[in-house]
Amino acid sequence: MMLKRGLSRQILLAMSFMTVAAGVLVFFGTYLAFTILFYFSPWSDETDSWLTAFDFMVLSGLILVALVVAAFTSIRLARRILAPLESLAISARRIKDGDLSARANPGDHSLGETALLVEDFNAMAQRLQDMAADMTLWNATIAHELRTPLTILKGRLQGMIDGLFEPDERSLNALVLQVDSLARLVEDLRTVTLADSGHLDLRIEPVRLKDEIERLARVIEPELQAEGFELRLRLADIHVPVDAMRIRQVLLALITNARRYARRGVIEVSLKVERDMTILQVADEGPGLDSDLASSAFEPFRRGSQSGSLEKGGNGLGLSVVRAIVEAHGGKVRYAPSAKGGALFEISLGKPAA
Incomplete structure (x- = not known):
């Protein structure tokens, strides 16, 4: 009042x-x-010129x-x-x-500025409410993702202490895998959070992207071949201003996603220039993403069904990490069905370096 x-x-x-x-x-x-x-x-002389x-x-x-x-x-x-x-x-x-x-x-909308002020306030309040809801969901999901490996680690270690399990090489390797899973989850969360807040550290410089992709391919190709995949490269020889390490991280995440969830066959990586834009694509031979998840594939903690190629069994952050890194470069990433009915992930990275 x-x-x-x-x-x-x-x-x-x-x-x-x-x-x-x-x-x-x-x-x-x-x-x-x-x-x-x-x-x-x-007649001015006849007129009174002062107040009465x-x-x-x-x-x-x-x-x-x-x-x-x-x-x-x-x-x-x-x-x-x-x-x-x-x-x-x-x-x-x-x-x-x-x-x-x-x-x-807002009351009377004829008062334009006042009504706009109230509408802006309501939009801000809605955004705060959405952010709070997202934070609650994130906290619950992160707690769920951390609980599984921690429960396994605790159970295995307690079993070794009680003498139920022998601390042999196989058991220790299994524990290391759970620790690696935790480390990946923490690093993925860190990457997404830093990118969303605009604090992701990037070292941008002109990079011959073809060399970086071929170097990564030589490392992962033996494992892909052992699992029945063929890695096919179609790479234009261009220089692009990017953080080479982060782009390798993006490409590895997309290839790993296809390796886990696509049918055995060809995984094709292409690099080209279209409409003065650098385009990096990763395509597999199916089955692709579920139709109900295609529009939200890059949101954190989204998983597909057993028939999809969207991170079932992962921590649900792989594609959101891809999106975060690409957008931190000022680029865009999108999903579309591939020509062979699989998943096609396309990354636009801006103009090639002169």
Whole structure:
């Protein structure tokens, strides 16, 4: 109520002052104009050129009427302005106290700026509510993802302490795998979080991307062949301003995704220039993503069904890491069905280096 009383008083005083000032200026301006006119007129000597008591009474009456009109108008205007502002203040107070569902009422939309202010406030409140919901979901999902490897580690180690398991090489390797899983999850979370906050460290420099892809292919190709995959490269010889290590991370994530979930066959990696843009593509031979997940494939912790090629069994962050790194480069990544019915991931990295 203090806000309402204070602002009403300010509006009333301001409009009253403006009314009085305008009345005085109009009166004296008119009087001065007629005085000058009469001074140069033939009958100027017969005209009284100064204010009389009657003139002051007329002026006072006009000012009093103007004040009444100004007060009435300002009160009505104050109510129209203050209704949405008071609603906004109450909603802000509720949000401060933790009620993120609070929304302000814009009231009379004819007051354009006030209505826009309230709409912007409501949009901000909705975004805060969505962020809080996303954070709650993230915390629950991260806790779920961490629980499985930690439970296995605890059970195995407790079993070794109790003498149920022998600490042989096989058991220790299994524990190392669980630790690796935890390390990947933590690193993926770190990458996505840094990218979303705009703090992902990139070392951008012109890179001959063909060499980087071929170097990665030589490392992973033996494992792919052992599992029945053929890695096929179609690479244009271009230089692109990127962080080479991060692009290798992106490419490895996409190839690993195809290796885990695609049918045995060809995984094709292509690098080309289209419409003055550098295009990097990874395609497999199927079965591709489920139709209901294709639009949200790059969201964190999204997994496909057993028939899809979207990170079932992974930590659900691989494709979101891809998106985060690509967007940190100023590029875009999209999914589309491949020509052979599989998954096609296309990355646009901007203009090649001159």
